[in-house]
Amino acid sequence: MAALRVLLLILAIAASRASAPVPSPDAVALLAFKSVCSDRAGALSSWTESSDPCAAKWRGVTCRRPSLSSPARVRRVVLEGLQLGGHAAALELLADLPVLSSLSLKNNTFTGALHGVDFSRLAPHLKLLYLSGNGFSGHFPDSFLRLRHLRRLDLSGNHLAGTVPQEIGHRLRALLTLNIARNSFVGLLPGSLEAMPELAELNVSGNHLEGRVPERLASAFPASSFDGNPGLCGAPLARRCVEPQQIVYDNGRGGASNGSRTAGSGIGKTRDRWMVVMIMSAVGAAVASLVAVALCAVLLLKGRKPTRRPRAGSTPASSTVAREETVRFDGCCVEFDVATLMQGAAEMLGKGATATTYRVVMGGNDASDAAAEEARGEVVVVKRLRRRDGASRDDERRRRELTREMGTWRHANVVGLRAFYASTEELLLVFDYMPNGSLHSLLHENRGPARVPLGWQTRLKLAQDAAHGLAYLHGVSGGNLSHRHLTSSNILVDGSGNARVSDFALLQLLAPAPPGEALQKQDVHGFGVILLEILTGRQAGEYGSADLPRWAQTVAREEWTPEVFDVELPRSKGAEDEMVALLHVALLCVADNPGERPRMAVVAKMIEDIRDRGSKRSNNYSASPSQARHSYESSPCVSEDTTRSTPASSS
Structure with a gap:
């Protein structure tokens, strides 16, 4: 330009x-x-x-x-x-x-x-x-x-x-x-x-x-x-x-409904409980053992709390949260429920500070042949969150409301929440599955002679995608929510090569924090660290107490030296100019003073400008003949009185 x-x-x-x-x-x-x-x-x-x-x-x-x-x-x-x-x-x-x-x-x-x-x-x-x-x-x-x-x-x-x-x-x-x-x-x-x-x-x-x-x-x-x-x-x-389309099962009251937060069906109570226990145990325990554990738990609860049953019907005002419910959002398979999860083949992907994560093939039954099972069923990711210790009924209600809000977030650069199952003890979140792993794995794993380097243009595109996704999440949540643990492992890559932000606000479900701009500025700092990983090829924790941002700031103060950039990146003049520009953006994001860090919407725009300046593609847009002939008369003619206020149009 x-x-x-x-x-x-x-x-x-x-x-x-x-x-x-x-x-x-x-x-x-x-x-x-x-x-x-x-x-x-x-x-x-x-x-x-x-x-x-x-x-x-x-x-x-x-x-x-x-x-x-x-x-x-x-x-x-x-x-x-x-x-x-x-x-x-x-x-x-x-x-x-x-x-x-x-x-x-x-x-x-x-x-x-x-x-x-x-x-x-x-x-x-x-x-x-x-x-x-x-x-x-x-x-x-x-x-x-x-x-x-x-x-x-x-x-x-x-x-x-x-x-x-x-x-x-x-x-x-x-x-x-x-x-x-x-x-x-x-x-x-x-x-x-x-x-x-x-x-x-x-x-x-x-x-x-x-x-x-x-x-x-x-x-x-x-x-x-x-x-x-x-x-x-x-x-x-x-x-x-x-409200998002949902099916709710309340195992203690009978009846079922679509789009309702209360009422449910007593039919299939034991089956649904088995499904939850099965996922809790990495879907590997024997069915007979699960039945035994469930029966023992029921008997134990009955023996310890004999007065619970009459109280349940006598305090309807406090029973504002269904004991169990399954909610699906737009884009989820129509037949989703906990039983569908049980019928699919599953494997544990990892256990972190926030949740235990499983990969589940809905409709696949044979875990020994991954290719065959994916052909038969749809692959999703299930995250299991425990109920917080000491959480009240109001806390549980707010957690479910936030989960419903998360289910409405839809953006090309955000991992979508497809459905959830909630009970008094745990929360199961069903997300889209991202087949190409995380940005962390693409940047840092398998480095060596046989590694295929991640090209600069691909890195720049992934950075822009992630920035747009995080900016959307900061905006759609009204500035009240943040990621709070943003790393390159939370930036996933879908089948089309687009970066998507995952686990946004997940910590809020576990340990609520007061809303505020400060936490979103913390996200901006985390994103700046991700940009430094993209540029340097180094991992965030590689320097111990001397963290990656501090190291990059030290090198940048001395001069723009090629040592800061990943050895896998090309050294053409155009690419280096873009790298230096992105390094400027990264250093703004990791500024020590949170007030000096830009908002994510601004960061996304800066990265987009870097890509636009470096692109040599001609613009393919042109006005069609029909549009050129079309007259847009929605605005008044330009005259001196058009700067004065007029009433809102009613037509």
Whole structure:
């Protein structure tokens, strides 16, 4: 992108070198913009090198004289529906207009990644920005968040994707209009939009947003502002927000229901208990022994607590948690229950501080032939968590509520929770199985002559994937939850080679901690250590008391020496530049002062920028003929009164 900007400036200088000096200091920027635009209809024919854009009234250009002693300067550029085209980078040439307050390029054919354009220089004056009906791509530009005086923003009818920045409402507090309709934005609708005091027009329709519409937005804007997002629910939409689909078994009361937290079926009580005991014992004990243990436990409980039975029916107010329940979420197999787990072949993968982990082939019965069993059934991972000592009924209820919340988290870079089984003694969590192991194993295991090194571009992609996943989890939990034990072993790789964050908030189920930004900053530090592992090839605990971050900081202070980078990594100029840039990001993340560490959303953006700068792939997005002809009239025409507040639209 930097090279493209330099090229555009060179072209601009070459276009104006043969002419006499231009009478306006803004003419150079406008002529540079014209020289790199496609103007099939000759709409900019009045823009000539021998004239003044203000005195000659160039098409679409409006000027204003700041004072009687100052020359007229360009204040507005309005070029709507003129069949103009070109790369998004051309727009940055207009950022050289120092007092520009209004810019509209609606219904043209510009293409390219909009997030690569820096509009920051327009921050002191820009109030109106209309870019709808083009073919812009990429994610929401971070530089837009620095336009603190912006009143109207219309990006509708483009190819923009990714998430809407969660902080948009806090950064663009002067906005009256926000229109991002007919793009491909995903994720939750930012709650910060509720904090925008003057927002009068909002349109997010025609995207892929999901979750509940924030309450204040629901009361202020009509359903048309949110239509076309299949995942959005709640008022003012007709689509109700429902709890994740679940089946609950309450073994002590009889009856079964879908989507209920209480009631259940007494049928199959002993069978379900056997299933739990079987997983507890690594699915290796004999069936007869399990039956004996279960019967002994039942008899012992009856002998020790004979008065429990009558009390169960006499205190319904305190029985807010079902004794046993099985809950499945969207994406899980329809027939999942504890019996399904018992029928599958299982093996213990490990026992850690938080849980014991099993690999289970649902529907596979013969553990001796892994390939055959995977062909017959679906592979999942089951994590077994014990009940906390001294936990009350309210503690158990909160734990199950958090588990239900975890089941709603869906992101391409997060290991999804498929289902769970909860009882008064334990919690079984069923996750997607990641066949390619962890980032830790890919980086550190089997080093030697026969090892196939993990390439730099693969490492950089995995770093970006993990950053996006962790940023999503920090955001979707409302800033209240954190990982608390983030390591390269918690970054797993799926069958498509994408990194996914696992075990987020798992410690919260075992040992609750008060919510706060400090714990998320601890996650950022852990992620910085992971980046250092990616760059150095060294393990986090390799230095004992002199940990990896301290060692990297010491080397970086001396100078950027190749010794810091993994010997398996290439030494091309481009790759080394990207490594140095990623090392800068890692050192920011592991800063000693938590307040100096960036948020994960910022970290993800920085890594994405590193990949974008290093990529030589041309942009494949272009506006289709049908889109080029389509007129987006959702935003008003640019006029001086469009900076004033208007009531929320009801249509």
